Amino acid sequence: MDRMSAAPPDPSPKRERLWRIIFLSDTPVGRAFDVVLLWLIALSVVTIILESVDEIRLPHANLFWTLEWIFTVLFTTEYLARLWSVRRPLRYALSFFGLLDLISILPAYLELLIPGTHYLMALRVLRLMRMFRVLKMAEYLGEASILLAALRASRRKITLFLTTVIGIVLVEGTVVYVLEHEANPDFANIPQAIYWAIVTITTVGYGDVAPITVPGKMMASIIMLTGFAIIAVPTGIVTSELGRAMGKPLAPRRCCNECGWE
């Protein structure tokens, strides 16, 4: 998608060279650009993470302010260079990665107008997704494509499964709400009970919301034992698809061409 929205510009060879460096990784300079960019994004993310810790930010407020603006200026320059070098700037600007690039610089400028929006800069973390494009060219390509193929093939099954789980969670949350809400302030309303049901069925089990009445605990026990069988389904789906996906590149010639399992 990124590559499509960034078709090479026709006229100026200078713009095309810049485009090749910024958007592709097939030249030494282009690869270096990607690596430096990833490091800058990573450093900028680490800066935001450390800045959120009061004990670290307060004694070095100026340092963080400076670092933040250095990163903002660098990423703004990069964003403008992307816009200038690409053949269809609007298409890039509206693409997934284009919007991500914009989102990662806007909060710093918004902070000047509306104080407090500064924390949205943390979404810069998402830019690290570019890493996958760079990794693609590495030796992990084959492995990643198998994993992605298995996940893509399981997409519909997982959607169906998540729909079923949401339905189960609605029913279970409501039933436990009816059983518990009078005795237990943790189950004050149905959304809260649904939150509890999700925490339970995924076996996370924080314990911040837990049934206290006998019927509530009995229902919770049934839910947990049922969830035991349900949790097996996504694993089964991914495993089966992985087995299928892994079987393919490894068996160029085999006796049975039709069958997916081998």
Added chain:
Amino acid sequence: MDRMSAAPPDPSPKRERLWRIIFLSDTPVGRAFDVVLLWLIALSVVTIILESVDEIRLPHANLFWTLEWIFTVLFTTEYLARLWSVRRPLRYALSFFGLLDLISILPAYLELLIPGTHYLMALRVLRLMRMFRVLKMAEYLGEASILLAALRASRRKITLFLTTVIGIVLVEGTVVYVLEHEANPDFANIPQAIYWAIVTITTVGYGDVAPITVPGKMMASIIMLTGFAIIAVPTGIVTSELGRAMGKPLAPRRCCNECGWE
């Protein structure tokens, strides 16, 4: 089952047309009816969920009262139309979906007689199960049938497994009760200890009940490590059956017809 309990009525073409619209989805009007019905059920469920939140209900009590009665009237009309159009009304009324339809309108009327039964309306959530009948006709048909086939094939194994787990949970709960009940009020009785054992073996682990004595913690450690191996069983069952079920539609002709794995 729904379709069987709703065999087309012979005489009146008007009733048959209504029956076709309400019970089947093979005509544009029938499909539209199903889609509108699902949206109404969903909206009604959202209304009940929001109504359970005090902060939302109290300022809009009248709105919720009105919405509730609009949904009740609509679903009552639908229920009567189903009863009238179907050839064997009693059979429909006693079928799984027929009882569900009744349960979803009764609480509103019961509220007039016995205040407080109103919350049972939340069971209306279960009517959303009709969604699966509509989805059946969509592209998810194949995927769903594979998942269902795998689950149906694992039915006995999962029953056997759940029986074993219930047995394990009884023994473990009792043993930890004997070890803990004098020192720890959380383990005041065996049902409570069984509840703890279920919370532990399913790896939910709320922490509302937890052992505090040294022998209790040692026993709990053994239970957790054992549970580690046990949790693998349902996943193994579903995965194996899924692999089997997935292998079938993909391999119409193969070299080995007898073997399930490929």
Added chain:
Amino acid sequence: MDRMSAAPPDPSPKRERLWRIIFLSDTPVGRAFDVVLLWLIALSVVTIILESVDEIRLPHANLFWTLEWIFTVLFTTEYLARLWSVRRPLRYALSFFGLLDLISILPAYLELLIPGTHYLMALRVLRLMRMFRVLKMAEYLGEASILLAALRASRRKITLFLTTVIGIVLVEGTVVYVLEHEANPDFANIPQAIYWAIVTITTVGYGDVAPITVPGKMMASIIMLTGFAIIAVPTGIVTSELGRAMGKPLAPRRCCNECGWE
């Protein structure tokens, strides 16, 4: 094992008939005996469970005392009948099920000598394991044998895996103890830290013991992410063995006789 330790007695046909009724289930009377026995065990277990609840026991102390002694007398009679009818009483008495039968009646008599030992009667729960022998004759036989074959085949792998997990838990517990024990009373000693590591690696996560220092939390994060990959191993083992075990009865003739997978 039970059957072996209970070889039919030679001389008396009366004893042999009794033996056949008590130890086998191949006659209508023998099957009826097994079913009645299982119900009695189940009822006796339910009695013990209910008795442990103060709110239920205190108002019906006499009822529970009577029930307890009825069950004790019945099980004692059964135990003596087993001893008398079997050809080698000592061998039965020392077998797994023989010891279980003894353990389930002893606590009631011990209570007369040493008050308080009464709760050990709860181990009667274990007698329900006889259920599996009865179930064996039911339709679940095939399914159970597949599950058992898969578990038996994975036995060594699971032993190896549990050994590794115990090793990991020792190292992790010790390391987090060194990091946490000065700041956090929850990690007062290494056994406590190992208990925490087991709770964490099995993803139970009660939260009764949790790291509070920054290095402790970092180490815990590493442990959890590692545990993520580790939890996959037993599932993989059981799934693979199940696939193997399931493939066998379904493929009496196949093209490749040697390979386990199909």
Added chain:
Amino acid sequence: MDRMSAAPPDPSPKRERLWRIIFLSDTPVGRAFDVVLLWLIALSVVTIILESVDEIRLPHANLFWTLEWIFTVLFTTEYLARLWSVRRPLRYALSFFGLLDLISILPAYLELLIPGTHYLMALRVLRLMRMFRVLKMAEYLGEASILLAALRASRRKITLFLTTVIGIVLVEGTVVYVLEHEANPDFANIPQAIYWAIVTITTVGYGDVAPITVPGKMMASIIMLTGFAIIAVPTGIVTSELGRAMGKPLAPRRCCNECGWE
């Protein structure tokens, strides 16, 4: 690696005999040495574990002091014997097991100079890893090699997966931090929020950090349901690789030589 860094010394037959006893297990004496050493390591680890419990150490301080020095002297002798008998002492000293052997005796001597470093002796636990070398010669060899082969084959996929999970955890932690940090002191900074995200996505769920605002809980629910699908991936990877690894030694001759699945 251990064996390579310990090539047999040429000249002295005495040194070679000692080397064979200490480093290999192919003679009765060598095997006895390994078994005794493992028992000593295990005893020393148990001593350290018990010593960490105040209730046990305080009344027997002298006993623990004596035991500690007996183990230290024994392990020092062993370390020197290893250094003397091996052909390339430096190579052994810098090998993984060589450093482990040093680390397990150093803390006792360091304690004399800097009090408090004594607890580092707990790392002696790691020496138990030698057990695997001894186990290799046992019947578990085949099983272990299958498990290791499956894990080694999944190495890249698991690395890729863990990288993705770390990325997800960064994004989720940051988003929930933005939603929660004003209302909830548990989410005081981003590292804390990332710790929460790891606790959640691995389904450990201590509950020491939990969202309290409505948007925070909604986001948490999405994270948990997503995690449900994600947790399936490592299991799928290991299962597929295990199936592959298990298929190999069992099928020396098969119809399709190329395909991994059978």
